[in-house]
Amino acid sequence: MTFRTEADSGVADRDEWSYASAVGVGPLRFGMAVEEVVEAAQVLGQTQVSDCARDHAIFSPTWKIEVRRGAAPFPLAVTAYVSRAVGLFCIAADAVHGPQVRYDGISLVGRDLSELESDAIAHAEAVDGHFRYTPEGYAGPDDPGVVMRGQLVGQVLRSRPLFMVRRDGANTEWDSMPSEEYRHGQSAPDVA
Template sequence: MAFKTGVAERDDWSYSPTVGVGPLRFGMTVDEVVEAAEILGQTKVSDCARDHAIFSPTWKVEVHRRGVAPSPPAVTAYVSQVVGLFCIAADAVHGPQVAYDGLPLVGRDLSELESDAIAHAEAMDVHFRYTPEGYAGPDDPGVVMRGQLVGQVLRSRPLFMVTRDGANTEWDSMPSEEYHVIGQSTA
């Protein structure tokens, strides 16, 4: 499974709530994430800032596409000392495509994704939800939609998550590095 450029050429990764995305499984250690990710590309491990004292030390594993140097991470995985892998972020430009019940989530224009999420919910007689910032996505607590500025367009950068130590929800578990629109601060 190699990462490919262009939205039409993206690898397809499956998402299983509370289980994982593609080859990454929630609960993995840093070493297990690196081992699983190395078949996809080069990895870089770094410490995350400890912005909230309730959380155990956390590491960020960035996976860069093989053969593209330098490139932004295609996937960023966050691993807590206590619960292991708890968050997987797919880059809007370089990341694999991940769908939720047939609805593509990665690299979409956020206004188009909202229209498609509404149409999907009506057709399937299910719900959809908005994040506090107003991004629409599936009604699944394990999927948190984020924005990533690509040129002049805000594109979707989904986070696939489980709760981490000391948190009540996935939203509470979100790594501080993901609290901004990638490419532009919201603070």
């Protein structure tokens, strides 16, 4: 069984962040308030906080925190979503500029989605475990807190994982996904 390295998948010069299911990613912990996320995200660079559109009345008001590597106009690396009711509930790692996060040795960020699927299948077979597909058909770890998304980078769809916990009124992490993330893979992202 062969797992691809970062060099094999075109990913270089990234920070390494750890992931702990239902706890958080890197310096970000689920449940943090907006001010705590901004302070913790300073390890990457500058942050910008904005309100999210309230597409679903069931959810409390939500803020989006964009974290850029350095000061503007540097590229977007991480997007964090904070709900008034539950605090930080979603962390999205940009496929091009986001930190690398591994799940049991498999690199999740910036991967060609077909290669990531092959690695997820090989890993599941090697450990006699499982993997999961999202409703869109993207393969990833068998962890409800990891929702794999696609991000168009040039002509290739790359992996943009969301690390999540359920937010107020949602049954699953998929139900909790911010509406901005549903639209994310539809157009070319910010790759300044």
